[in-house]
């Protein structure tokens with residue numbers, strides 16, 4: 001890897017991207033964040049922002065903000081093609097698992113001729129602490145339309161470690177890593193782990209997609225996010241991903257982090273402490 005040219009990290013302010021940025025920075029490697037709030041600004045929906053972020057970079061971590069929406073595959077493919085044409089052949093693509101649009105995206109990005117590493121990830125454990133599920137945990141009830149399908153929740157730190165390994169070591173070129181945690185957990189079991197870690201009752205309540213969408217809208221969750229999550233809960237969470245994979249072990253040579261360890265460490269930060277009620 002060229003250590004003088006920056007690595008472009010798309011979604012560089014998100015759950016995985018910011019961890020990738022932290023890790024590269026700790027290694028003393030230059031980084032350029034690509035997001036709507038970065039400078040130069042990057043927006044998937046505004047192609048005029050694509051060329052400036054690619055200027056002078058040596059490699060790129062690419063991830064669409066909603067990789068399962070129709071059209072994301074073409075968008076990712078076009079970006080990869082531009083990257084390769086701009087002299088950035090080394091790409092690490094991070095996306096979901098078991099979704100048609102994600103498979104199309106992988107093919108489109110591969111078509112660019114990039115030196116590619118692909119990461120397919122299952123649900124992040126950090127959805128419970130770094131997205132709006134966190135507020136449900138704080139309130140003591142996690143109501144989601146997930147029935148009780150088992151999922152091998154994976155730790156965001158593991159995903160970022162794999163992404164960084166792939167960015168800095170050419171031995172990962174051509175690899176496809178399917179990233180999961182070390183065990184399958186139903187949502188009831190995952191929330192029970194969190195409950196144990198915080199030392200108070202937090203329960204999982206399976207609800208319908210319609211109730212989920214209505215409550216999320218009341219809480220101000222943007223429409224596009226609700227639609228996306230409704231699709232994922234309604235279609236992708238049907239048990240197709242209820243199996244473990246060994247991507248973390250293959251890429252890093254160690255076991256993935258268990259959900260229990262994630263829950264213990266997240267609880268220790270106080271992120272799930274009940275919100276103080278305001279005295280008038």
Ligand SMILES: NC(=O)c1ccc[n+]([C@@H]2O[C@H](COP(=O)([O-])OP(=O)(O)OC[C@H]3O[C@@H](n4cnc5c(N)ncnc54)[C@H](OP(=O)(O)O)[C@@H]3O)[C@@H](O)[C@H]2O)c1
Pocket residue numbers: 010011012013014015016017034035036037038042043044045063064065066067068094095096097121122123124127
């Ligand atoms: N969460 C999961 O469990 C999970 C599992 C597997 C795969 N995935 C996939 O992984 C990807 C990232 O998910 P995440 O949960 O890590 O996201 P996240 O934490 O919500 O972060 C989203 C990132 O996208 C950026 N962004 C939003 N809209 C953008 C736009 N129009 N143009 C450019 N950047 C934009 C945001 O920065 P700004 O707001 O600054 O633009 C932010 O950096 C998604 O494709 C998701 O489907 C997620």
